[in-house]
Amino acid sequence: GQNIDQPTEMTATEGAIVQINCTYQTSGFNGLFWYQQHAGEAPTFLSYNVLDGLEEKGRFSSFLSRSKGYSYLLLKELQMKDSASYLCAVRPVTGGGNKLTFGTGTQLKVEL
């Protein structure tokens, strides 16, 4: 079966750094994705990790440890517009194709 865990809510201050964790237990692994979803809008792609290590993309970085079933999304220099839900998703090897299993998302609130 598939199981993805991430915190339900987080609050951080504008200009600060926040780390959103995700742990997963899936039947096979072929990549981990992070998506951002603003209220009432479509999820948009942020990052992709398939090998261990850190992927950096501007203010956003994502880390993966396959042996620990663990990933985090790091957001630096937080801005008010970063207030959104952050979805962790895993692509299992079994089942094939590009089907993703999503976590429930972490609702991030950025305050002044």
Place this chain on the structure above:
Amino acid sequence: EADIYQTPRYLVIGTGKKITLECSQTMGHDKMYWYQQDPGMELHLIHYSYGVNSTEKGDLSSESTVSRIRTEHFPLTLESARPSHTSQYLCASSLQGSGANVLTFGAGSRLTVL
């Protein structure tokens, strides 16, 4: 700029009505998907397609049906809507092949069945 379009964005209907949620993409993607998302909950895959005339059921059982007659079009139909079908329905597409194959999502169709 949206490359994947869903209509209607919002729909309120009565029990027993037949509805079709439309999804079209202009990116030439072979793979298309329907996800269902309740407020505060994870996205659940209900249908997917790897190309024309290919449709499969997803991980979450759904009473809806889909068709893929054209590459760009992947409509979802509920023959007889019930209040339990109230949810947000998100359409997505991606390329074939290896690599990231990022999903591009539509803006969603929020369905309320009274």
